[in-house]
Amino acid sequence: MRTRSLCVPVSLLLFVGSCLCQIPRPCANSEGLRTKECCPVWDGDGSACGIESGRGNCTKVRVKFAPHGEQYPYHGKDDREKWPLEFFNRTCHCFGNYSGFDCGDCMFGHWGDDCSQYRGTVRHNVLTLSDADKKKLVDYFDQAQHTVNPDYVIATATRDDMGPNGESPKFANVTTLELFAWMHYFVCHPTFLPNGTVFYDINFAHEASAFTVWHRIYLLHFENEIRKMTQDFNFTLPYWDWTDKTECDVCTDDLMGAQDPNNPNLISPGSPFSKWKKQGRNFREATKASLNSSLIPGLNRRQT
Template sequence: MRVVLVINKFSASSPPVVQVLRELVLIFVVSETRSIILGTVCMVFLFLVLGFSSVGSQFFRACTTDVALKSRICCPLWNGSPCGEHAGRGKCPIKLISDVSQVSEISHGKNQCHDERMDWPTGYHQFVCRCKGNYSGYDCGECKYGHYGEKCDHMKILVRKEIRILNVTEREKFLRYLTLSKLTSSKDFVILVTNNRRNPKSSQFRNVSIYDLFAWIHHYTMKPIAQNCSYTSHRTFAHQGPAFLPWHRLLLLFIERQIQLLTGDEDFALPYYDWSRDNNCSICTDELLGRNDLEGNILNNSYFSSWGMICGNSENPNTYCNSAVTRNYSGCLQRNPSTKEDSGLPTHQDVLNALKWKDYDTAPYDKTALYSFRNAIEGFLDPSDGEMYGPYLHNRVHSYMGGTMADTFISANDPMFILHHSFVDWQTRKQQEEMGTIPKKPCAAQWKGSLKAKKWCLNLHLALNLFNLVSRLYITFTSAPHLRSFPTHFPEAQKLDTMAENITYAEMNLTTSKGKGKKKTDTAQ
């Protein structure tokens, strides 16, 4: 059998953008037992969604065959040539060799204690397509986000609207598209399932619907990180650290693009739900996300009353998506918004308070970080003083909704997850606009002393720059004046028309004051 190989995908001879991507992927993950360890931020599908020169991540159907897994090469044909090379779309970074044994063995095949998500996708494939220009995808057959057309040479700005200002046609389209994504199997992707993560031979790949793929991705990152034959349960790849905001932005872009491809509607954009102006869940109605009974079941008049949940009942750290192993859903979607006075939705003032923190993140870069914008938005930190521990903002909304949303492992099964995180992304955009495209202060001054700390800051700086570029040029949000009233120092554009198709939202002049004081008792969950 003749296979290919040559240079490591991230060698010194890699294109500059690949080197930048490596820096992004090797963002530090902080451990309780070690001050800093190299880890991966967007393990599951970072290269896919960014669509730069290297593409990997996710389990592509074409690359889960016995041949592809044995050779460790994922360079599918596009229009007759690997990675669309004859069409100038990409290239497979390999040369012919005579013996497949020269390709390194699958790391987690020998070491059952290794987490295959680390250094993605080397746990499964050593070589993947490198797409050129504006081309993207596992076979370079798609366009980068924001680019369209046969040659990916057209750009457009997508407009994300508050769900309550959608007209009837837009609202019904959104609900129908979600339903279609729940019922349609993905033609490009499969998911990994297993009852024993420590035994690679037990791994299986299953078909999955497009929406369930989205929910599975979130579940996949939630599993504890395997290190030295034990699990690190206090941290995951997409939560409680700097990766939280960019990772979830990429996740939204992924499902948004998958729905565009499914429906052929390239103008489709996800709406968002501004919960900061609600005393209770005003979109939990039959016309929108559905009402629920006293037990949390979605009532029959809703699009979502019969939605099943993938990967439910899978808190066991040694499994991946138990329910998918048996090809069954693990119960139906549930939601039970709280009626308790002390557990209501976060307020608009809470959002404004969070936006004042100028450091994207601070040491030790986890849920205990003080004066941290990321930690305030994620909800482990009181946004008003930057010191008291939560739950607030993002975390509080998950708790308030109850049911499926309150269980982080399976929360993405509820379409409320999309609307919620789209508004979290709205808040992130506001803070980014104040910071500028290139952050002047990527991390706190007190963490810049040691060589390791300086390298950490450099990696975070690169990550934030790429984070800024991921959707800045082609995603914008509408505002809804009749739903929220900004203070006078947050002026909206004079020509604001919330029902217009090409509306842009206002620049915000944020205050820069910070709260001061001593660290208070940690009550975070």
């Protein structure tokens, strides 16, 4: 499945509203918000979307305008409706195997200067990894928690709060791991209505037909960001088979962190994750929850 630039624009409730809902850094400004255009220049040739190199072009975002399902009785109340139209209505459309918000990347699995080479990914059971590979996995997660993502920022306010012409842009730098925690939060949080009430009966990531598709692209994108951050393009996320598990067998200090022997609510001081700033939910519980669908430790600071 090919992602366009910001996310996969699909209809609300039919395909969970959005896929990758971060904001490209070059577009997180008043000009981008005013024009509603996010077609950054690709550094490789200095043209928008790399059009001079045949990588892509700047085009109108296409979304489905079919009525929302009966589960969601509102219209125009949530920035996620018809994503990303509330922010941008023109983005880069990438050709062939090119991808990314400026068409400067390759589609997942492809590589090379022209993205023509394909390399499959073999995922291994995390419990069978060598000691060296376990350490690399933990070190990469730790690095992702402490490395500001160079390409994406997150919105810290609604589009309306940023002004009709984008005169008050509100975006924030986040680390790569925080970025993915935020993305998951963004598609899961309830709808906050203007009258102060909250509509909870919605979950764009888990309660619609694209539940598995969304999470697979989410993990591929996370894996790709880890590769770019570390320049280790052979890195692959392992899997955890939690079928019939009654205990957290990845909750060890060489993986996701054991339990602190002095405080069962904390992670073991022997794990580098114990040094992460404690915000929101307990990190170990957040990690165990995320492991049900992936092997990404995440801390959702905005859920509490």
